[in-house]
Amino acid sequence: MKTVKDIFSDTGSLANLISDYQHRPEQEDMANKILSAISEGESLVCEAGTGTGKTVAYLVPALLSKQKIIVSTGTRHLQDQLYQKDLPLVLDALESSATTMVLKGRANYLCLQHMDIAINDTKDLSYQNMSDLQEVVQWSSSTKTGDINELGMIEENSVIRSKITSTTENCLGQSCPDYDACFVFKNRKSALEADLVITNHHLLLSDMGLREKGFGEVLPLADVIIFDEAHQLPELASTYFSQTMSSRQLLELISDIKTADHEEAGDLEELAGALARFEKAIRDVRLVFSRKDQRLNWLEVWEKSLLSTELPKLLSAYQLVIDILETASGRGKLLDNCWQRAKAHYNYIDSYIETNNEESIRWIEIRGHHVYLNQTPVNISETFQQRLSEYNATCIFTSASLAINDDFNYYSRQLGLETCRTQVWNSPFDYPTQTCLYVPLDLPEPNSPAFFDAFIERTIKLLSYSEGHAFVLFTSHQALAKAAEILSKAIKYPIFIQGHAPRSELLNQFRNTKHAVLLGTSSFWEGVDVKGEALSLVIIDKLPFASPDDPVLQARLNHFSKQGGNPFMDHQVPQAAISLKQGVGRLIRDITDRGVCVICDKRIVSKGYGKQIIKALPPMPISHDLEDVQRFFN
Numbered sequence: 001m002k003t004v005k006d007i008f009s010d011t012g013s014l015a016n017l018i019s020d021y022q023h024r025p026e027q028e029d030m031a032n033k034i035l036s037a038i039s040e041g042e043s044l045v046c047e048a049g050t051g052t053g054k055t056v057a058y059l060v061p062a063l064l065s066k067q068k069i070i071v072s073t074g075t076r077h078l079q080d081q082l083y084q085k086d087l088p089l090v091l092d093a094l095e096s097s098a099t100t101m102v103l104k105g106r107a108n109y110l111c112l113q114h115m116d117i118a119i120n121d122t123k124d125l126s127y128q129n130m131s132d133l134q135e136v137v138q139w140s141s142s143t144k145t146g147d148i149n150e151l152g153m154i155e156e157n158s159v160i161r162s163k164i165t166s167t168t169e170n171c172l173g174q175s176c177p178d179y180d181a182c183f184v185f186k187n188r189k190s191a192l193e194a195d196l197v198i199t200n201h202h203l204l205l206s207d208m209g210l211r212e213k214g215f216g217e218v219l220p221l222a223d224v225i226i227f228d229e230a231h232q233l234p235e236l237a238s239t240y241f242s243q244t245m246s247s248r249q250l251l252e253l254i255s256d257i258k259t260a261d262h263e264e265a266g267d268l269e270e271l272a273g274a275l276a277r278f279e280k281a282i283r284d285v286r287l288v289f290s291r292k293d294q295r296l297n298w299l300e301v302w303e304k305s306l307l308s309t310e311l312p313k314l315l316s317a318y319q320l321v322i323d324i325l326e327t328a329s330g331r332g333k334l335l336d337n338c339w340q341r342a343k344a345h346y347n348y349i350d351s352y353i354e355t356n357n358e359e360s361i362r363w364i365e366i367r368g369h370h371v372y373l374n375q376t377p378v379n380i381s382e383t384f385q386q387r388l389s390e391y392n393a394t395c396i397f398t399s400a401s402l403a404i405n406d407d408f409n410y411y412s413r414q415l416g417l418e419t420c421r422t423q424v425w426n427s428p429f430d431y432p433t434q435t436c437l438y439v440p441l442d443l444p445e446p447n448s449p450a451f452f453d454a455f456i457e458r459t460i461k462l463l464s465y466s467e468g469h470a471f472v473l474f475t476s477h478q479a480l481a482k483a484a485e486i487l488s489k490a491i492k493y494p495i496f497i498q499g500h501a502p503r504s505e506l507l508n509q510f511r512n513t514k515h516a517v518l519l520g521t522s523s524f525w526e527g528v529d530v531k532g533e534a535l536s537l538v539i540i541d542k543l544p545f546a547s548p549d550d551p552v553l554q555a556r557l558n559h560f561s562k563q564g565g566n567p568f569m570d571h572q573v574p575q576a577a578i579s580l581k582q583g584v585g586r587l588i589r590d591i592t593d594r595g596v597c598v599i600c601d602k603r604i605v606s607k608g609y610g611k612q613i614i615k616a617l618p619p620m621p622i623s624h625d626l627e628d629v630q631r632f633f634n
Helices: 004-008 013-017 024-040 052-063 076-094 112-120 128-142 159-163 184-195 201-213 229-241 246-263 269-288 298-304 307-330 333-354 381-389 409-415 451-464 477-490 503-513 549-561 567-584 610-616 626-633
Strands: 044-048 068-073 100-102 196-200 224-227 243-246 292-297 359-367 370-375 393-401 422-426 435-440 470-473 495-497 518-520 538-542 595-599
Touching: 004 013, 004 024, 004 052, 013 044, 013 076, 024 044, 024 052, 024 196, 024 381, 024 393, 044 567, 052 068, 052 224, 052 393, 068 076, 068 201, 068 370, 076 100, 076 196, 112 128, 112 159, 112 229, 128 159, 196 201, 201 381, 229 370, 229 381, 229 393, 229 409, 243 246, 243 333, 243 595, 246 269, 246 292, 246 370, 269 307, 269 370, 269 495, 298 307, 298 359, 307 333, 307 370, 381 409, 409 503, 409 567, 435 626, 451 470, 451 477, 451 538, 451 595, 470 626, 477 495, 477 518, 503 518, 538 567, 549 567, 567 610, 595 626
Parallel strands: 044 393, 044 422, 068 196, 068 224, 100 196, 224 393, 435 595, 470 518, 470 538, 495 518, 538 595
Antiparallel strands: 243 370, 292 359, 359 370
């Protein structure tokens, strides 16, 4: 059997397959440590700096172990990259015959029943929607996986996508007439038989919840679970361990009730009027709030707004709908499904109003046209450990940003991983010679009204030195929108703006356009890989502290205080350091890359906590002199 050394050495399997292969001691050592952890059944939390090659470093020992493996990544895009690029390389290097597959959430797979419903109800579809639906029908007879990402012609936000996929709520399961041909269940069955399954954090966390509630499972049990991009887990776990009910769900239920009535009844005379009153009540709840997106403290809103009047009205209108559905539920599976969902929604809203549990945070989110009633645990570590223990697996948590100065305490505490082994492998890149960190001290404080204009003026100057080739990263969508408007007129370089096209399309355009500038917020701070001269400058407007007005953050900080901790130093500073580390990590992606990172927030050097944040970053030489940046590019 091949060893780790056989794979990674200068004359090993990878060297034979990769023309410009370079042996990285950090990568080989990481593979050895992971293999040792798997062999001894000891979970490992590890950080691998940019350029270590962590994907191959964990895939090799995973497959060498001959155990059942689940690899969980941050996004569907990374799943596809792993499956199509990295995994075939490692299988080839190991000469392995292991069976592998990708498993995604149900929203990625065609639902044959919902496609048939869409075909029979096209009255509200535009010409483009009809064309998309025709494309789906043709494709449905030839696809083996049902993965709708195969449909490259259909936009991600197309109305048809939601019409041809199922949700947990409207899936009929084994009662569905198309169950035997169902792509969701066929893919899950294949996952049970595969040696290595590539999934994503969203699906794995969802699976954890299903197991706990006794609703079965989506993923197979495995001997080893590898969490890649593991820095995302605390935030995602907080979301998945939350409970929520939204006006969107209620409106989708109304649509499904109308479809069920049309398919299975058609003579429920009172239903149309009851649904109209219920829909108006839903809209009236949304009108309590302003148009802007926001997150709000539940009790403050309940006590100081019309919500305490409008929500009981909604429940009253809802009860009428439920009573009608109850009488009709025996007439078909769709009507029965709608009745069961309606009761569950009603009970959630009713108990949400009454419950007051100190272990959970109640908060409202306004997003677009919808209202979300959320309930989030204050502390997720205990829940995470309980749910993870159901798998009885050795776990590997890895990312380029988990530790603060080689200390994993902040990350481990959030997920209850304090007893795990830990290890850091620094980046093999030569940051002292490849980079420069420019922190301007002559800009106003970031909370000053004068900051934004000064930041824009400095950004324009910096872009002239680099001749574009830049990411400008923002900590808020508001700042991004304002900057986009000004920079579009002020600079001569091609400019790409987050939100104006899908993320992958923006990145491709950026890579293929000379002197381009890309403006982005949080989603471009991580998981973005642009090598070479195309990206030579990364400008960050402010330190990425979470908004102090956020109700979930407020509750968590109060929890820290009650436990005798320092909420700012124990939570906010480490979180900002990890986020900043991700943003800075966009700059150098290869041993030949060179570039300047700019942080326009002088608190990183003027405040005591700034030293802790700078130590968490790669060892870049720091300058406060604009001329040093000009010299670097010259």
